[in-house]
Amino acid sequence: MQQAATLPLETGAAPDPRPGLRRGGGSGATGDAIFAIACRAAGVLVLVLLGAIILELFWGGLQAFRAFGAGFVTGTDWDPVQEVFGAGVSIYGTVVTAVLALLMAVPLAFGVAFYLTELAPPWLRGPVGTAVELLAAVPSIIFGMWGFFLIVPFMSQYVQPFAIDTLGELPLIGALFAGPPFGTGILTAALILAIMVLPFIAATMRDVFNTVPPVYKESAYGLGCTQWEVVRNVVLPYTRISVVGGIMLGLGRALGETMAVTFVIGNANRISTSLFGPGNTIASLIALEFGESQMGSLKLSALLGLGFILFVISFIVLAASRFLLRPRLKG
Template structure:
């Protein structure tokens, strides 16, 4: 039999059927995995909404902005915890983004080749530290240091400024929204820095070489070439860090002060949705209005996190299509 005849000889029917069955099984296994994720996500949303429905029925939309949380009178509102969640997350982003940019800039443009690997690995290892360790470190090390040194200096120098001075007034207890935001910034730093570093490395070398050829400095290349090319992906990475900050629990619970009131000062105590759930869930009775309110808070946090993460995914995907 010639080689041409051998090459065109069809496979046995059993072999074809076996291959088709394997492909079908693999295809449906992949589809099932994707659908399972969607089903789990939908089940979580529905369960939280149904469990929190008695709270929404009892207090209406006012539950979202009400600042009362009184288990004795069974009057509950999400305003304080939503405020604390948003403020600590925004402050954490304000602290983390400049530092993450500096790390990514150093690793991609300034660091010698032999040092980029160890420094990059060290930054990424921050993400592997358990949140409770961050909380203990913040409570026993950072909070006392802030109370003794940083907060008194900020209060003395910025507390009397017009328009914004009220943000820096109050007693320097060490714990509070400012400290919680600082700990969150350290926790989300590796996520943002790793994203920035990876997208900076995707800039075509010819773009940067052209700018250098025209006499641009390293900073001018970064500002005029790298950042415009990667801005959407950078924003997506920042949004991922924001989503991480919104849902953090134990580290924030240690250092935020856990007070159910809104403080105009960033040094004042407060709470977040996650920290309030962690503290109050164990004391809630099954079927009580308090438990329903906590689950309603969980639903609100889920919606906030979903919006942030969906926005980041949209930005990253649109950058890939560009």
């Protein structure tokens, strides 16, 4: 009996640790092949959709590009009656409002993420984190209506008059805070955008801050570092790529936002040196003018050309962020 029990070990026949996989080897290989094909198809589909959007916007705007050349990008005139179209004003408004929104949103988002991960008591982290995520789910048109009925009157009655009387009298920067206090304008649109992109950036920062191994932070605390030193020297270097990704996500939302900006920016086709002056963005101009354009008209081509320019701006921003991160990734 003992000899029969040890026979499989003496002959080298070991039991298969994966009997199910051995019996179903053929079906498993087929499933893997189908899964690989589906994944490749999904990746290719994304590239095809992206290419189709680019080609459609470029082809649709080709008539305007041919009619105005480089002047379409730099021109500041938008006159549908005379069929003279320029994207300069809307490009300026898009870039300025997005940059101002990030300047206001990123520090606040960092503060929210730092509070939730390092300072808030455990019983409060859940409710505050949920509130941040719910803020991201609010539709943009609600932000626009809220901004028009609440933020615009507040800006016109309190913020803008105070800034005009104080900062408007200063040299160099005084021109940024000049003009009548209508409430609408570039700064108001940037403020609404900052509130809209804040939850995206804050939620991303909070999630990546939580991925830092506790032993890293505990080691820094053991060396006598303060909470700010731990975040600056340990958390941020460990998560900088994801933090930049979250900021780029917010920037993409700010560049392409439509209805909320349309409510509060003033929708005037001129460039003002004052942050209180009205203006427009590419997305708001398309939203306002698209319904009045006719198929095959030069105006419709100009609007599609604006869409293509907005796509190019977004691509440039993304490429710049990847370029700035490349040396650190290699290091």
